[in-house]
Amino acid sequence: MDGATVQQETAETPRAEGPPHDDTAAAQNLATGSARTTALTTLRRVFGYDTFRGEQQAVIDHVVSGGDAVVLMPTGGGKSLCYQIPALVRPGTGVVVSPLIALMQDQVDALRALGVRAGFINSTQDFEDRRLVEAEFVAGELDVLYLAPERLRMQGTLDLLSRGKVSVFAIDEAHCVAQWGHDFRPDYLALAVLGERWPDVPRIALTATATRATHREITERLGMPEARHFEASFDRPNIQYRIVGKDDPKKQLLRFLREEHEGDAGIVYCLSRNSVEKTAEFLERNGIAAVPYHAGLDAATRARHQARFLREEGLVVVATIAFGMGIDKPDVRFVAHLDLPKSVEGYYQETGRAGRDGLPSTAWMAYGLQDVVQQRKLIQSGEGDEAFRRRAASHLDAMLALCETVACRRSQLLAYFGQEASGDHCGNCDTCLTPPETWDGTVAAQKVLSTVVRLKRERGQKFGTGQIVDILLGRKTAKVIQFDHDQLSVFGIGEELSEAEWRSVVRQLLAQGLASVEGEYGTLVLTDASATVLGREREVLMRKEPKRPAGRAKAERPAKGDRKPPVDLSEEALPLFEALRTWRAEQSREQGVPAYVIFHDATLREIATTVPTDLSQLAQIPGLGEKKLANYGEAVLRVLAEIPPPTTPSATTSSPSSGD
Structure with a gap:
């Protein structure tokens, strides 16, 4: 675009x-x-x-x-x-x-x-x-x-x-x-x-x-x-959708920000107020400008943090879903989720707050087994009748399917809203950029489900995923010994997989409806569909967990000067663009309005690339109506005159089309 x-x-x-x-x-x-x-x-x-x-x-x-x-x-x-x-x-x-x-x-x-x-x-x-x-x-x-x-x-x-x-x-x-x-x-x-x-x-x-x-x-x-x-089409081709397995999510987030979005404005969504506060504090301690936003803060604090996000460049808001609807800020470069959204609708609405200016942006999520367990518990213990719980469960199932798919995420996202993608591969989601490997997880699924069965039949017990995994790995933990689970026939039959891989197996069983969780402690139970796996009537295909990167032990700050210039902006145009941004920031402070109310980044990029020399040329820049041309035209031309123009400016502007 x-x-x-x-x-x-x-x-x-x-x-x-x-x-x-x-x-x-x-x-x-x-x-x-x-x-x-x-x-x-x-x-x-x-x-x-x-x-x-x-x-x-x-x-x-x-x-x-x-x-x-x-x-x-x-x-x-x-x-x-x-x-x-x-x-x-x-x-x-x-x-x-x-x-x-x-x-x-x-x-x-x-x-x-x-x-x-x-x-x-x-x-x-x-x-x-x-x-x-x-x-x-x-x-x-x-x-x-x-x-x-x-x-x-x-x-x-x-x-x-x-x-x-x-x-x-x-x-x-x-x-x-x-x-x-x-x-x-x-x-x-x-x-x-x-x-x-x-x-x-x-x-x-x-x-x-x-x-x-x-x-x-x-x-x-x-x-x-x-x-x-x-x-209209729900496709947002400028947004790259990526979902990663949780492995110390705050550190994963920090690495993501430092490696890809250093200095960018963005939103981080967390499920609980406590998580919001801790994540914002963590980012601040690590040099990322961040503020919390949730319903537990007083109205004045929420208003102040929202105003800072709209008016400052490069601020990160860590928030519950209480934040974001109607936010017009066009240069949000990323939306990150540290907890699983409740529905595809919510996920789409929240990720859609990135890249309103049409420039490349990222929708990044860290997702793990505990997210599934927690969301199931919330549904079972929440308000509403049985019909509401069924509806909430179906929404969660669709969200899990999006997380666990081996196909193009964008295609699946569009299909949820009844629309077709232009092809099987969008080329701008993680499953297209790095296609996941799959494996026949039927035997692994049977081992998990058999363990659940034996605990119930032989001991009359239900346990959560952690105990199931310990039994499969043959770990003689205090709880395993306390309940004599080392005497079960399934004890130690799963040593071919790691703990992370077993947790992935359980997560995918939940996503495929082949197991479920119930009760306050999130115990693992069978579903009607479990019998088809135990009876060898069904093959279970699973995503293979990617190997953990053997990179840096901690997220390091990029060296000064390592940041790339804005996407699609030439090195020659960059000084003009930065000069225009500085001028815009001054106007924003003087008028007490967000910078994008003066001009969006995309307008400044077009000006920096085409370098108009008079008001008639400036008037051809998309997004410059009569009022803004009258208010800011001469000032913009003065800024351009003070900086040497790019050596090979673009001769023409691109064809405009109207926006939001």
Whole structure:
């Protein structure tokens, strides 16, 4: 993907000071069928892109003409433009329903930087600020208004919307309406009132990830039976998916960061608050700038850490899944998981926060047997009825299948969402780059299951994986001797495999549904399918555990100067790029907004590569709309004039396409 395309994929930011809409002119445009031309003109003028990408044009045409839409589009795929353009083209104010109260200020700042008149109403405002935004809405002086879903349960908010003119209702993060989804928000269940009270105002529901079942639930619960459905490809080709076996995961993470992402911004997900705190402390002790984020921190600390992540370059956030939804930061270079996600939906949503700018990024996970045991226990002991537990177990099974697959991970990920990959090999996941070896694990599986059987039949006992492995390896531990397990016929029959290999066997049995865990202590038990293995009716194919690297005993910091320049950026353009980044950082500090609100990295890369010499040339850079050109054009040209240009600059920019 080229730099221009990359930049437009991230226009999750749109406009704010400018004259109010001419409602009469807009209505005439619609009536004369020039809506598409108006949308393209707005795209160029405000966002700085010449063409729409993928399904954007079809979605925008449909909504501008007054139709309802349900849009499934991956993070970085251009969802925001699908409602921002209709809000700017149709008469009135686009009302965006979003659960992301903590991010509304940044979203509005980003829109205003583009010249879009934007505002928000939520609980963080004082009375006077809220009254001012309300007055602007009623007077028709806003293009976009953000509201939290709980505001729409208040009669006062509904009355306010009735006093102004609404151009479109956009329901962002629409998967929050799915009652058993990974981000369920009960306030979303009341949003069907929008269609009932404003039947002539088009609605657009958007989400970055949803199965077909969740897709249907969104449509039903929001009362949008006539909505047209749009589904973009969920493929994120710039993200490299990698899953490794756990072996001191914090040290594995440190090595991954130092060897591949030194100085990069990223997110590390952990299952528990305690793990979040310890991992953040570990990274800090080892010279990686990191902050924790979880629901146990007070609101002020969470807000401060989130603001640092958005505004600083190279910061790592270690978080529970409480962090990340709606984060617009385009230059997140990696997302790492130190614990197994509960579902493929959650995994896709979380990994999708990497590489919003379309540049190469990594989704890395360390995964082990204890993850499986822990997740099974959480399901069995959690809230919800039996149907909910079955659903949660099926989600976990799909996640395990993704972890244990010997096929292309991207193909399996896309297949989960009902989509086909372009081929059997993506060339950018670990199983494609280094195809795993497989082996016939039938006998090993039988040994594990036979041990479980003998413990139950001969001793009336159940034990966890650790005791099973000790028995198979013939270890006379205190517990083995205490329970006379060295007298079992299976004692010592598994010395051909190492402890790590036996744990891999158990993990893969769990993933294939040939064994299960139960109870508070995660004891290993048989399933209905176990009999087919014990009865020699089924062959069990397994992944071979990769050999542990014989490299450094600890993750060493790369030598100074060893870091590679940004991907696809020539050595000649690098000084210009760094000078532009320094200038952008100064602007960011002065204005108190994230650096990407000024310009995304992809825009700076394009400028550094093409080296425009005047405003007319600069205006051809994708992502430079009229407002940003007016605000920053001369300053950018001054920065370029102070640094010697690259010896062989690129003569042309690449073809743009619009973004998120």
